[in-house]
Amino acid sequence: MTLVTHTDLDGTTAIILAKKVNADVKVYTCDYDGVDDLLTEAKDSDVIYVVDLGLTSESVDILKDCQFFIFDHHVATSRLVGKYDGRVFYDPNLCGAELFYNYLVGKHPELEAYADLVRYVTDYDTWKHEYQESQDLNLLLYAGYPDSVDAFIERFLNNPSPKLTFSEKILVNTYKGKRKLSISYRLAESETVEYNGYRTCVVVSPSYTSEIAKTIFESKDVELVIVVNTRDQKLSFRSRDKVDCSELAERYGGGGHYNASGAGLSSILEIGDILALLSNRLRDRIFDEWGNA
Numbered sequence: 001m002t003l004v005t006h007t008d009l010d011g012t013t014a015i016i017l018a019k020k021v022n023a024d025v026k027v028y029t030c031d032y033d034g035v036d037d038l039l040t041e042a043k044d045s046d047v048i049y050v051v052d053l054g055l056t057s058e059s060v061d062i063l064k065d066c067q068f069f070i071f072d073h074h075v076a077t078s079r080l081v082g083k084y085d086g087r088v089f090y091d092p093n094l095c096g097a098e099l100f101y102n103y104l105v106g107k108h109p110e111l112e113a114y115a116d117l118v119r120y121v122t123d124y125d126t127w128k129h130e131y132q133e134s135q136d137l138n139l140l141l142y143a144g145y146p147d148s149v150d151a152f153i154e155r156f157l158n159n160p161s162p163k164l165t166f167s168e169k170i171l172v173n174t175y176k177g178k179r180k181l182s183i184s185y186r187l188a189e190s191e192t193v194e195y196n197g198y199r200t201c202v203v204v205s206p207s208y209t210s211e212i213a214k215t216i217f218e219s220k221d222v223e224l225v226i227v228v229n230t231r232d233q234k235l236s237f238r239s240r241d242k243v244d245c246s247e248l249a250e251r252y253g254g255g256g257h258y259n260a261s262g263a264g265l266s267s268i269l270e271i272g273d274i275l276a277l278l279s280n281r282l283r284d285r286i287f288d289e290w291g292n293a
Contacts, residue, residue, distance in 0.1 A: 002026045002045035004038050005096070006052040009138045010125040012149060013097035013118060014051040014071075016156045021108045032254065033264035035059055052096030052125075054255050055080065071099035073126065075246040076255045092258070095125040113160040120162050127240075127259040129214065133162055136172050138210075140164065143175040183212055189285070192222060193277040198243055200224040202278060204286055206231035210260070213238035224248075226274065230289035235271060236262040 003018045005011035007029050018025045026045065028038040035053050039062040042048055047067045054074030070077065070088045073095060080088045089099045098118040105111045117137075124134035141152045164172065182205075190203040199222045205212055206229055213225040217240055224243045227236040235252055237245035238260055245261035252270055254263025265271065268290050275283050 002048045004028045004050045010052045010095045013121045071096045095122040098122045117162045139172045198223040202226045209236045233265045
C-alpha cells in the first residue's frame with residue numbers, strides 16, 4: 001500500500017488514516033508542484049492511493065499501468081470523473097481525507113473513531129470555517145513545524161479525538177500569539193488594488209496564508225486576497241465564494257479549489273501583471289525578499 005498526498009492538514013490526516021489500517025504503508029508527500037516526480041517514483045507499488053493533490057489527466061497517465069485510486073476535491077479532479085473505471089472519488093464539499101475515510105471505513109470499522117476529525121478537516125480545508133476546532137487543529141499541526149507533523153500523526157494514531165488536551169491548548173495559544181504579531185506586521189504593508197475586475201488585497205508573507213486571508217476578509221471590503229510568498233516562491237489566491245481562485249491559479253500554472261488555490265513560480269517575472277498594480281514600495285519589497293529567498 002502506497003499513499004501519495006499533500007503536506008497540509010488534509011494530507012496529514014490521510015496519512016493518519018492510512019497508517020491506522022496499514023502500519024507499513026509507504027508515504028510520499030509533496031506540494032502541488034512536485035506531484036509528477038513522486039508519482040513516477042511510486043508507480044511500481046502494488047496499489048497507490050492519491051489524496052488531495054489535484055491531479056491532471058497528464059499526471060494520471062503516469063499511473064496508467066498501476067492500480068490506483070484518487071480522492072480529491074480540487075477542481076482539476078472533477079475533469080477525471082468517469083474516465084478511470086470508478087477509481088476517482090471527487091466531491092468539492094469534502095476534503096480528500098474525508099473521501100478517503102469514506103472509502104476505507106466500510107472495511108475498517110475501527111476508523112469510525114476518526115469521524116469527527118475528518119469532519120473538522122473538511123471544515124478547514126474547504127474554507128467553511130464554521131468550527132473553531134478545525135482552525136485549532138491546523139494550528140496544532142504547524143505549532144512546532146516541521147517536527148510537529150510527525151508528532152501530530154503519532155498523537156492521532158494514539159488518540160483519535162480532535163478535542164485538544166490542556167498542554168495542546170497551551171501550545172496552540174502560544175502559536176496564536178506569534179502568528180498575530182506576524183500577521184499584523186504583514187497586513188500593515190498590504191495594498192488594495194483592482195485585479196481582473198475584483199477588489200483585491202495583495203500581501204507579502206512567507207507563512208499564515210489562510211489566516212491572513214481570513215483576517216483581511218473580516219476587516220476589508222475586498223473580493224479576493226493574493227498572497228505572494230517570496231520564501232517558497234509561490235502565489236496564493238483566496239476568496240469567499242465570489243471569485244474562482246482555481247481559474248486564476250491555472251493562469252500561472254497552478255490550481256486548487258474554488259476559494260483557495262495557488263501556483264509555484266519559477267521566476268518573479270511570471271507575476272509581472274500583479275507587480276504592475278503595486279506601489280514602488282511593495283514591489284521593491286517583493287524583489288528584495290525574492291532575491292534573498
